[in-house]
Amino acid sequence: MTRILHVLDHSLPMHSGYTFRTRAILRAQMARGWDVRGITGHRHGAAGPAEEVVDGLHFHRTPGQAATGNPLLREWRDISAHADAIDSLIGRWRPDIIHAHSPVLNAMAAQRAAKRHDIPLVYEIRAFWEDAAVGNGAGTEGSPRYWLTRQLETHAVRAADAVAVICEGLRADLVSRGIDADKIIVSPNGVDMEQFGTPVARDPALTAKLGLEGADVVGFIGSFYDYEGLDDLIAAMPRLVRARPKVKLLLVGGGPCEQALRDQATASPFADHILFVGRVPHDRVEDYYAQVDILAYPRKAMRLTDLVTPLKPLEAMAQGRLVAASSVGGHRELIEDGVTGALFAPGEPAAIAAALAGMFADRDFWDNRRAAARAFVERERNWSSNILRYEPVYEQLLQRPQRISAAA
Known part of the structure; x- marks a missing residue:
């Protein structure tokens, strides 16, 4: 049975558009017969145990609290803590695919663990973090922080084995940055009918x-x-x-x-x-x-x-x-x-x-x-059919000759 580890910002029991999309993806993949789990970083603010099942979905939590102090140092520490937690879970559970979801901090943490264990990495972008910050009033377009975040996003996309985006607008933007269009699939927002x-x-x-x-x-x-x-x-x-x-x-x-x-x-x-x-x-x-x-x-x-x-x-x-x-x-x-x-x-x-x-x-x-x-x-836009878009990508990555088998 194929094992998929989803690297997440936050999840159920928190309620947001982000968690509802995650729930739909995980449910559909479980219905497909895959073994699926999620791991959240320090931005998951709901109290709870280090490992829990919510609404039938299995989640692990990165231990500790979000770092404080200088924003860049804080984010770097959070990435490191998240990467360590992913690494530890891989050692215990041995997934076949790592599927990291935006923001880019999750991709950076997942890349460390994926590289160490030679596990294929899919990076899914639901929104560019720099633009989301502008939309939420936490950033300014064209600022140094905006530019840096954009560079990190582009680097993360280049480093991933495959990329998923939720709409054509995001796909076109990545192609304009020089990303190979064949590397990107569109997995649009959908509804659990x-x-x-x-x-x-x-x-x-x-x-x-x-x-x-x-x-x-x-x-x-x-x-x-x-x-x-x-x-x-x-x-x-x-x-x-x-x-x-x-x-x-x-x-x-x-x-x-x-x-x-x-x-x-x-x-x-x-x-x-x-x-x-x-x-x-x-x-x-x-x-x-x-x-x-x-x-x-x-x-x-x-x-x-x-x-x-x-x-x-x-x-x-x-x-x-x-x-x-x-x-x-x-x-x-x-x-x-x-x-x-x-x-x-x-x-x-x-x-x-x-x-x-x-x-x-x-x-x-x-x-x-x-x-x-x-x-x-x-x-x-029905999740029961949307989920099929991931399948050929997963299958292609699982056929990599250098991949270490999860059953080894």
């Missing part, structure tokens, strides 16, 4: 509790980062309410921008049409999807959003919900305007309001668009 493929019915009690009876409901369910453009969505509400007096905006989640968004909503002349729910348990998320007519994703235009495809619109489409999104590159890979959803200009509240008002005004197309969106997810 067994989990998200059966929409739940709207709960009338929850509808009443939220005050949404008879409302046209626009919703966002996710993390409140600046690049998500929720300030533009709130700014669009006055125009949208004038066009659709019964419209309400339901915001589910939280994050760094939450207080600023709440303050903006309070100052809006239509504050009573904007509802913040806060974070909800993951097992209740589907109940909130069921309350929403149109899920809105008004991401701002920047490198991160142009290169990276988000997961949330796919989950909404799998749930049979309508989606409207800004026309950044990451959304254009997922949504065909007028067929599976609606696209509007990023950063323009007037365009957001016009797109949403137009969708509410013409309900005749709703069923067809929902069906087309769900069919797209089932056909091209």
Whole structure:
């Protein structure tokens, strides 16, 4: 049985888009018959034992706490601790493939252990770390740290035996850096249709509790980062309410921008049409999807959003919900305007309001668009089929003549 060790930033029981993609990959690989485990670094902040099974998935933890002090020294120490933990686990479990997932610190730690044990290494990039830092407000494009991180990313890609990325935007960027296109596969974000493929019915009690009876409901369910453009969505509400007096905006989640968004909503002349729910348990998320007519994703235009495809619109489409999104590159890979959803200009509240008002005004197309969106997810973004993209890569790497057999 082929053994795959996934080197991760963090994992379940923490909840994030990162951990949900990891869960989907590991579950699908286990269903394929592979023996799969994950190991997390010091950025995994959930308390727990050094080895645990969560939701049927087997995880190991790097011992100790994240280093402190100078950022470069701190990250170097964390890489070393992670590499030592990977090395120790390899000695006990002897995987056939190491599959490291971004950020690049994980790839650097995994490369040390892979080289020592002569185990093939796949490096999977979900977003470039330097661009993610800019999107989260923790970095500046063009800064020395940005440049250094970009160089490390390129080096890690060159050193890996194979590279996976989640979308065409990331692949094109790597090719522009001189990386051989044949070395890169695209393993796009997907949906576990067994989990998200059966929409739940709207709960009338929850509808009443939220005050949404008879409302046209626009919703966002996710993390409140600046690049998500929720300030533009709130700014669009006055125009949208004038066009659709019964419209309400339901915001589910939280994050760094939450207080600023709440303050903006309070100052809006239509504050009573904007509802913040806060974070909800993951097992209740589907109940909130069921309350929403149109899920809105008004991401701002920047490198991160142009290169990276988000997961949330796919989950909404799998749930049979309508989606409207800004026309950044990451959304254009997922949504065909007028067929599976609606696209509007990023950063323009007037365009957001016009797109949403137009969708509410013409309900005749709703069923067809929902069906087309769900069919797209089932056909091209279903994890049960996405997982097949890794298989030929693994098989090729396992045939390396210099490889040391895990059974040795």
